[in-house]
Amino acid sequence: ADKPDVKVLATGGTIAGSAASDTKTTGYKAGALGIDTLLNAVPEAKNYADLSGEQICSIDSKDMTDDIWLKLAKRCNALLSDKKVDGIVITHGTDTLEETAYFLNLTVKSSKPVVITGAMRPATAISADGPMNLLNAVRIAADKKSAGRGVLVALNDQIDAARNVTKTNTTSVNTFQSPLFGSLGVVNDGVPEFYGQTTRLNTVKSEFDVSKLDKLPYVKVIYGTANDDALFVDAAIKAGVKGIVYAGTGNGSVHKDAEKALAKASAAGIVVVRSTRLVSGSVIPAEQSYIDEHFIDGDSLNPQKCRILLQLALTKTHDPKAIQEMFHKY
Numbered sequence: 359a360d361k362p363d364v365k366v367l368a369t370g371g372t373i374a375g376s377a378a379s380d381t382k383t384t385g386y387k388a389g390a391l392g393i394d395t396l397l398n399a400v401p402e403a404k405n406y407a408d409l410s411g412e413q414i415c416s417i418d419s420k421d422m423t424d425d426i427w428l429k430l431a432k433r434c435n436a437l438l439s440d441k442k443v444d445g446i447v448i449t450h451g452t453d454t455l456e457e458t459a460y461f462l463n464l465t466v467k468s469s470k471p472v473v474i475t476g477a478m479r480p481a482t483a484i485s486a487d488g489p490m491n492l493l494n495a496v497r498i499a500a501d502k503k504s505a506g507r508g509v510l511v512a513l514n515d516q517i518d519a520a521r522n523v524t525k526t527n528t529t530s531v532n533t534f535q536s537p538l539f540g541s542l543g544v545v546n547d548g549v550p551e552f553y554g555q556t557t558r559l560n561t562v563k564s565e566f567d568v569s570k571l572d573k574l575p576y577v578k579v580i581y582g583t584a585n586d587d588a589l590f591v592d593a594a595i596k597a598g599v600k601g602i603v604y605a606g607t608g609n610g611s612v613h614k615d616a617e618k619a620l621a622k623a624s625a626a627g628i629v630v631v632r633s634t635r636l637v638s639g640s641v642i643p644a645e646q647s648y649i650d651e652h653f654i655d656g657d658s659l660n661p662q663k664c665r666i667l668l669q670l671a672l673t674k675t676h677d678p679k680a681i682q683e684m685f686h687k688y
């Protein structure tokens with residue numbers, strides 16, 4: 359009778375994917391099945407929580423938008439401000455799952471558990487991973503131990519911090535990893551156990567508030583390679599971006615021709631963040647020229663997460679010094 363009240367918000371993805379046969383694990387339609395179908399596949403989840411589902415959208419997460427993020431953050435905040443709601447589970451495609459998780463990590467104003475899960479095999483496949491991932495996500499969201507840890511990502515019996523986790527493999531069910539800092543916990547035979555804690559600010563300690571926003575600042579990621587040039591930076595300036603994340607080589611290194619163009623952008627008030635295309639490691643101060651050009655170090659966030667933090671930072675300030683501090687805090 360005293361089960362926690364957990365809301366399940368569905369957004370689509372492979373966890374809601376339907377393929378032509380039970381052996382097909384690619385070439386299916388993501389987001390084809392509704393939230394009721396997903397919940398009906400795991401009647402056991404009701405043993406852990408009183409559940410009710412809501413369909414936020416039905417998309418392949420490659421098509422995720424800032425608009426859906428804002429809708430999702432506002433919905434989470436409305437639900438979590440209700441005393442009767444104990445936690446939220448979000449079902450999501452895996453392609454941009456880490457981005458939605460980090461966006462919510464910085465914009466949800468509650469320490470109640472918010473757990474995001476997905477699947478690598480469509481719901482119609484043999485050994486589909488979705489049902490167990492959803493069951494575990496409900497178990498985690500219903501568990502008081504999960505509170506106050508920021509938004510959690512839970513797949514394949516693993517629990518990771520939204521800030522640190524990234525998708526590392528195109529097809530494996532073991533795709534979500536936190537390469538630099540490791541996972542926060544595991545689900546042992548159905549029981550969530552935590553071994554780590556994230557130290558970076560999130561949720562109730564975050565200064566970002568999207569409750570009055572209906573749009574986010576335009577920020578693009580540019581990928582550095584050998585033989586790079588100014589083409590994409592010039593195009594981004596022309597398109598009116600407010601910020602650029604450069605996914606540099608190595609320790610956020612920027613090709614000299616791209617650097618010249620980025621320095622021009624920076625001088626014109628566009629905020630430039632140096633990240634890295636590498637899977638692991640922090641971008642730390644390197645060349646004096648980067649400092650002189652007011653480029654910001656992306657710390658240990660990957661480029662796609664640097665984009666999110668820069669978008670939110672730009673809702674508050676355009677001062678590179680203040681934004682640099684944020685990159686060391688979140």
Ligand SMILES: NC(=O)C[C@H](N)C(=O)O
Nearest residue numbers: 371372418419451452453
């Ligand atoms: N495994 C998945 O969920 C991939 C799918 N393309 C999605 O992100 O929606």
